[in-house]
Amino acid sequence: MYQLNLVELSVSDFLNNYWQKVPLLIKNGFKNFADPLSADELAGLAQDEEIESRIVSCEGQQWDMQTGPFDDFSQLGEKNWTLLVQAVDHWHPMAARLIDPFRFIP
Structure with missing residues (x-):
């Protein structure tokens, strides 16, 4: 698919000159990319006790990190935070397909 x-x-x-040697930005690496899961689906995964998740936020110069599961995101606002969900590929089959194009990497 991807x-x-x-x-x-x-x-x-790529493997000889860039992989684990120098940073490389690949613009438009996936043509017509459509995210396989929505923000709501990601937030739903973060509510599950079995799935490791965390929120990293910054107010002014003060960084903070909270670990999930999370029940409510309403107090976070629209900016200065990010939700990280580990091993999404284990829980979301369409997201797992994003790994396939990178199988050539050792």
């Missing part, structure tokens, strides 16, 4: 476009790089060039 196919990685390395633009003008071959897989061999």
Whole structure:
């Protein structure tokens, strides 16, 4: 379903010259990318006790981190925080398909 476009790089060039050597930004690596899960689905995963999640936020210069599960996101506002959910590929089959284009990486 997803196919990685390395633009003008071959897989061999990528592995030999970039992988674990220097940073590389691949713009539009997935043409016409559509996120396989919505923000609501991600938030739903973060409510599950079996799934590791955390919220990282910053107010002024003060960073904070909370661990899930989370029941309510309303107090967080629209900016200065992010929700991290571990191992989404284990819980969401469509998100798991995002790993396939990278199987060439050792």
